[in-house]
Amino acid sequence: MTENPYETDKLVGEYLLFHYGSPQEILPYADGPQNALHFPVRAVTDMISLEERSAETDRALDLGCAVGRSSFVLSEYFSETVGIDYSHAFIHAAQIMAQDHAVPYRRIDEGILSTPLTARLPQTARPDRVSFRQGDAMDLPFDLGVFDLVLLANLICRLPQPDRCLARLPDLVAVGGELIITSPYTWLDEFTPREHWLGGYHAPGDQPIVTIEALTESLSPHFQIVKRRNLPLLIREHARKYQWTMAEGSLWKRVAPAEID
Numbered sequence: 001m002t003e004n005p006y007e008t009d010k011l012v013g014e015y016l017l018f019h020y021g022s023p024q025e026i027l028p029y030a031d032g033p034q035n036a037l038h039f040p041v042r043a044v045t046d047m048i049s050l051e052e053r054s055a056e057t058d059r060a061l062d063l064g065c066a067v068g069r070s071s072f073v074l075s076e077y078f079s080e081t082v083g084i085d086y087s088h089a090f091i092h093a094a095q096i097m098a099q100d101h102a103v104p105y106r107r108i109d110e111g112i113l114s115t116p117l118t119a120r121l122p123q124t125a126r127p128d129r130v131s132f133r134q135g136d137a138m139d140l141p142f143d144l145g146v147f148d149l150v151l152l153a154n155l156i157c158r159l160p161q162p163d164r165c166l167a168r169l170p171d172l173v174a175v176g177g178e179l180i181i182t183s184p185y186t187w188l189d190e191f192t193p194r195e196h197w198l199g200g201y202h203a204p205g206d207q208p209i210v211t212i213e214a215l216t217e218s219l220s221p222h223f224q225i226v227k228r229r230n231l232p233l234l235i236r237e238h239a240r241k242y243q244w245t246m247a248e249g250s251l252w253k254r255v256a257p258a259e260i261d
């Protein structure tokens with residue numbers, strides 16, 4: 001069986017840099033795509049208005065949280081944030097960050113040349129309000145309770161059966177609460193068997209199925225789409241190679257059946 005890439009030191013390092021690295025550590029090129037930096041922050045702040053939150057009562061869930069940066073952003077505004085990821089290595093790094101406020105790692109520069117760096121917790125984060133646990137977004141425990149916000153950042157096209165995760169969302173998001181889904185819709189057989197792709201294929205009769213429409217159908221009637229926007233992101237692989245991605249962010253409101261027209 002192939003190793004889960006998200007358990008490797010290489011990806012733990014890449015994601016610590018992606019989530020916590022300074023612009024200079026990630027992209028020391030003035031002519032690089034600077035607007036693609038800080039994705040784990042923008043996945044929250046570009047999608048919802050945070051001032052209206054109650055830091056006394058509101059709860060947030062970050063599914064597929066990786067090494068935790070978006071969870072720490074949410075901790076500034078929500079009384080409790082739960083971060084869940086399938087990768088033990090990612091959750092371990094996120095827990096060390098919550099506990100020590102710093103995580104050492106190596107950034108690959110070229111071949112096996114690397115630089116030791118330390119990922120640091122932003123000063124505004126509230127680690128006392130965050131918990132991280134390893135778990136499967138397709139088989140979540142039933143004791144999680146309900147949340148005022150659920151974030152799925154670049155998770156759905158990494159799941160073997162994304163529909164199983166989507167099916168739990170009506171129970172997880174409180175009526176009136178919000179759901180953020182971001183995704184580049186990178187459907188790959190190695191992560192998601194084709195019969196479980198939400199979009200990116202032709203239906204019988206040659207009709208193209210695109211993910212945002214499939215999501216709208218799948219989340220209906222419990223969620224209504226509120227907005228869509230482009231969210232660029234940049235993952236540094238080494239000093240001269242990056243993944244530049246244009247994810248789509250979609251914001252959904254959980255509605256009660258009576259509100260549905």
Ligand SMILES: C[S@@+](CC[C@H](N)C(=O)[O-])C[C@H]1O[C@@H](n2cnc3c(N)ncnc32)[C@H](O)[C@@H]1O
Binds near residue numbers: 063067136
């Ligand atoms: C592309 S990364 C996105 C991580 C993070 N949300 C971000 O935006 O940087 C996909 C994440 O989903 C996690 N993941 C994959 N399968 C999962 C599953 N079944 N349940 C929970 N998390 C999963 C991976 O470990 C990884 O952290």
